[in-house]
Amino acid sequence: MPVEMIRVEAVNKTFGAFQALEGAELRVEEGEFICLIGPSGCGKSTLLRILAGFEQPTSGYVFVGGREVAGPGPDRGMVFQDYGLFPWLTVRRNIGFGPAARGLPKAQIAETVERFVDMVGLSKFADRFPHQLSGGMKQRVAIARVLDNDARVVLMDEPFGALDAMTRERLQDELLEIWARTKLTVIFVTHAIEEAILLSDRVVAMAAGPGRIVADTRIDLPRPRDVSSVEFNALRRSLNLQLHPPETLDAH
Amino acid sequence: MSLVLTQSNRLARQVALPACLPLILVVAWWLGTRNQTYSLIPSPWEVAVEMVDLAIGGINDDAFSQMLITNLVASTGRVYGAFLLAAVLALPLGMMIGRLATARDMLDPMFQVLRPVPVTAWLPLSMIVFGLGPKSAFFLVALGAFYPILVNTIFGVRSVEPRLFEAAQMLGTKPAAMFPRVVLPAALPGIFTGLRLGLGFSWVVIVVGEMTGVPTGLGAMIMDARQLSRTEVVIDGMILIGAAGYISDRAVMLLGRRLLRWSPQHAG
Numbered sequence A: 001m002p003v004e005m006i007r008v009e010a011v012n013k014t015f016g017a018f019q020a021l022e023g024a025e026l027r028v029e030e031g032e033f034i035c036l037i038g039p040s041g042c043g044k045s046t047l048l049r050i051l052a053g054f055e056q057p058t059s060g061y062v063f064v065g066g067r068e069v070a071g072p073g074p075d076r077g078m079v080f081q082d083y084g085l086f087p088w089l090t091v092r093r094n095i096g097f098g099p100a101a102r103g104l105p106k107a108q109i110a111e112t113v114e115r116f117v118d119m120v121g122l123s124k125f126a127d128r129f130p131h132q133l134s135g136g137m138k139q140r141v142a143i144a145r146v147l148d149n150d151a152r153v154v155l156m157d158e159p160f161g162a163l164d165a166m167t168r169e170r171l172q173d174e175l176l177e178i179w180a181r182t183k184l185t186v187i188f189v190t191h192a193i194e195e196a197i198l199l200s201d202r203v204v205a206m207a208a209g210p211g212r213i214v215a216d217t218r219i220d221l222p223r224p225r226d227v228s229s230v231e232f233n234a235l236r237r238s239l240n241l242q243l244h245p246p247e248t249l250d251a252h
Numbered sequence B: 001m002s003l004v005l006t007q008s009n010r011l012a013r014q015v016a017l018p019a020c021l022p023l024i025l026v027v028a029w030w031l032g033t034r035n036q037t038y039s040l041i042p043s044p045w046e047v048a049v050e051m052v053d054l055a056i057g058g059i060n061d062d063a064f065s066q067m068l069i070t071n072l073v074a075s076t077g078r079v080y081g082a083f084l085l086a087a088v089l090a091l092p093l094g095m096m097i098g099r100l101a102t103a104r105d106m107l108d109p110m111f112q113v114l115r116p117v118p119v120t121a122w123l124p125l126s127m128i129v130f131g132l133g134p135k136s137a138f139f140l141v142a143l144g145a146f147y148p149i150l151v152n153t154i155f156g157v158r159s160v161e162p163r164l165f166e167a168a169q170m171l172g173t174k175p176a177a178m179f180p181r182v183v184l185p186a187a188l189p190g191i192f193t194g195l196r197l198g199l200g201f202s203w204v205v206i207v208v209g210e211m212t213g214v215p216t217g218l219g220a221m222i223m224d225a226r227q228l229s230r231t232e233v234v235i236d237g238m239i240l241i242g243a244a245g246y247i248s249d250r251a252v253m254l255l256g257r258r259l260l261r262w263s264p265q266h267a268g
Ligand SMILES: Nc1ncnc2c1ncn2[C@@H]1O[C@H](COP(=O)(O)OP(=O)(O)O)[C@@H](O)[C@H]1O
Pocket: A015, A018, A020, A038, A039, A040, A041, A042, A043, A044, A045, A046, A047, A211
């Protein structure tokens, strides 16, 4: 019996007179990997930030792990596109920031930090500062620090959007491997259809004006997935149609 | 070959290039004061001889002989003491003005109005309030160091990237811990800049500070020498202040490079 991890119910969000989200409904089971996809400005980040607790819905309800979201918390780790690492801390101390902030004993922090430094393959760089790392390494640190903080849900806002193609592919593989091992619930925002099909159990498509969820597609392809397979490309075409319906194509 | 070239290149950049202009100036100075028996401006040679007398004596045997160390120590003590006092006041004030709206509304306008008043303008009032002597000197030097530290601390604690607050929040940082865990470390480069400028300013205003009738100090020495028309002593005092200020700034820079090696702007 699957456990419900996230429930978004009739969520509206307005900024002044601007409607960023209208009637958003979303249910996510524990351990699911969800991709949110859609054109820029359709409210993906807004929905993610509401889940994180950085923004409050204007109306509606958001539950994570059965509890209503009342603000940011360590059960929901966020990975930002611009990393958001603390520049004055080494890789090690960045990863241990959450446990230290929550007052865990030092010995325990040191132990788990080492585990996650290894998991993201940064043992050789553990004493470097963020400005001495490449973009891919920074994002590995950002992922490791939410994992080390026992986050049950990981919210990722176009985390690989600023990386070059090779690094992005490596990190996609690593993320899937970590996800398979930890069975975390992941909400991953992207605007790349291929990335969404490659990674997720379900692709939730959004549209703008006002921002809303328009489709929810289950991806049943076996993992690891082959981007050149017939099934993969069939899905790519159908999602493409969802995101760019023919009538809007005519309008351009 | 190319290695030798780059090494000599670097030597040229770091030593020869900065030395060019001073050398030209000294030569011009020497040419201008040569063959002038009653020049108001002493020659470089006279200045050099006087420097030796200031340091070890045995040449003029007057009130200035062998006083270099005494005066240097007196001024250095005042500069660092007053700088520390300024830092102790300006750092917490700057952090409060930067982060607390009430403190900002209450204090910021006052400091904005007081800031343009130069240290020299405070001299008369300071001598009335603190009397002639070291207390006045201390106050004036501290005043000179105070504003750069205050302004940069305010700027430092206000310009923390909002993303870092979000990151700290989602990792479970409690609101009360936000200041020590995020604001303070993020503000360190700004605070450091303020401290460095403040210390530099202390050296700048030391002469004004020592116009208050203190017996020793490089500023006091310059004022005494002026009244006696001993311009070579005045120039030696200027050279000593410049050198002491420079060395003290380099020391702070090195310290900053160690403490702020996480910051791309500071890691040398
Ligand atoms: N804090 C805010 N204030 C005003 N408008 C906002 C704010 N945040 C987002 N918006 C607007 O809401 C819309 C959706 O934004 P966002 O969720 O960032 O879109 P996406 O991430 O899908 O590109 C955009 O038009 C954006 O300008």
